[in-house]
Amino acid sequence: MSNWNPGGQPPFNPQGQPPPPPAGGYPPNAPYPYPPQPNAPYPYPPQPNVPYPYPPYPYLPAAPPGPLTRLWRQIGPVPVARRVFKPSRPGIVQDPVVARMQRIRTLVGLAAVVWMSVTYKIADSARVGDSVGNVASDRLNQSWISVLVLCVTFPAVVGVLLALASASARRELLRRAAKCFGAMVALVAAVFVFPASVLTGFVEGRFATNPVMTVLTYTGILLTFVWVLPFVIAGIGLALLHVFRTADIHETMPPLLAMTLVWEMALIDLFTGAYTGVPAPVRILFMLGAPLSVTAVGLWELRRLRAHHGIGLQGLLMRQGPGQA
Template sequence: MSNWNPGGQPPFNPQGQPPPPPAGGYPPNAPYPYPPQPNAPYPYPPYPYLPAAPPGPLTRLWRQIGPVPVARRVFKPSRPGIVQDPVVARMQRIRTLVGLAAVVWMSVTYKLADSVRVADSVGNVASDRLNQSWISVLVLCVTFPVVVGVLLAQASASARRELLRRAAKCFGAMVALVAAVFVFPASVLTGFVEGRFATNPVMTVLTYTGILLTFVWVLPFVIAGIGLALLHVFRTADIHETMPPLLAMTLVWEMALIDLFTGAYTGVPVPVRILFMLGAPLSVTAVGLWELRRLRAHHGIGLQGLLMRQGPGQA
């Protein structure tokens, strides 16, 4: 009951008709839903709220132990209070997709032009891209401890324990990816894939189960892990938000030097080779500098916070 609804009538009745107006008429500036307005959901009865159906047992199981969800938990940063800018994340994905598409297009174009068998050429391109991604991961695994060592040397004594605690998840992600990749050569070298240990029915079942898990779980985990590790730079945002762009810029210039000294893109015209060798470093550097500027301008996060000189509990 209120001063504009003296009868205390509900906004609708079971027949769906609006209640009659009060004896004195509607007062001025009456709140919604009085007086009834055209094309409004009230005073007519609203549609009942239907909650979404809960996920089934298979969906819940997939979210817990599926290779891709597990890879997301292992390789995506999750520090409490971390700044997650959707604009920066979108730019990183666009830059990654454009760079990958350009490199694949160049590789396919020149390898198909020089090869008679199209299937072999496309397979070589896919193998080259996977090898380059794995080399990038290995270079990042070597670069990251060096960067952390420099930070420990420059950080204050009170911040070093906090810095090591934040870096532990990054090292854990590296160990997880290297261990998952090591499963494949270990299976071949030990003869596990060839069935060397299938000496009785029980070992035969275990052998084929292990082979199935290797290709159904470990392989998708490795593929998703390599992509997420490069996109999130081994979740180094858990240390500080400025770490991913700094390490990404360092990594691409290291990869450019490796391509230069190993003679990558052999057979490609020199102008096109220069374009593709410098395109990735320059584009990643531009995006990284823009990301650092956005973090400083919109979130107040600068490079000085990387050393945590203001205290270990602050970002």
């Protein structure tokens, strides 16, 4: 008998039977302090939220960008391309669903065309490296041809709009179209830098006749490949995605011009014999896939603008006044 075993019972029963109850029985259980909760996951009722005993940490604003970051945002090729080729008219409708659909359509179409080109050109070529280079060159040439076709189509469309718009709206229409024309001129001028450098002999160092001209020549070559080339690549992508920021004129202009552009490119591919060596069913599928998909996305975009934002094709002519969309 000890303080640990006041009843004198052994610590365990050799026969495996439970020990007998102590003299007088077990004491009754204390009553529960709270009534039972049938639907509660725990037997205790919900307790009030106790505030955190320590004060919350103060909000620390993000550190301001450094001088290099600010400089990049001002004169970097990609930020400058975004300012030049993205629409920025005050009051313009920005629909994130439409923008996401346009990016998905562009990426899927580009991936499909590149896959087809790589598959058939590498299969028919003995040198894989040359085939990959040819595929990249073809895709770049096709993008540049699309930009040139758009540069020709856009002035024709603006001319038709000027002829159909009211006299009071023509000045406003020209003012909105000025940024679109400026984006076209900027892209064409940037692309013209490369042939001009080759034709004038600037790349070959023809003008490096003294130390000062040598430094200027190599600086110009470095800027051409470090700044102008990324600007051109980003500009071509943004120009095709935003259709030369024609939303500055009206929100319905980008889908209309995009549909016109893809059917023009399909006709160009048909008459120039694009995708030579591709089986006829696959060739028809890829030649009609892009126009049909872009047309479907364009019609859906026009319907969404009319249903969710109240913007229709009748506002394109600005019949209701130059100050309204």
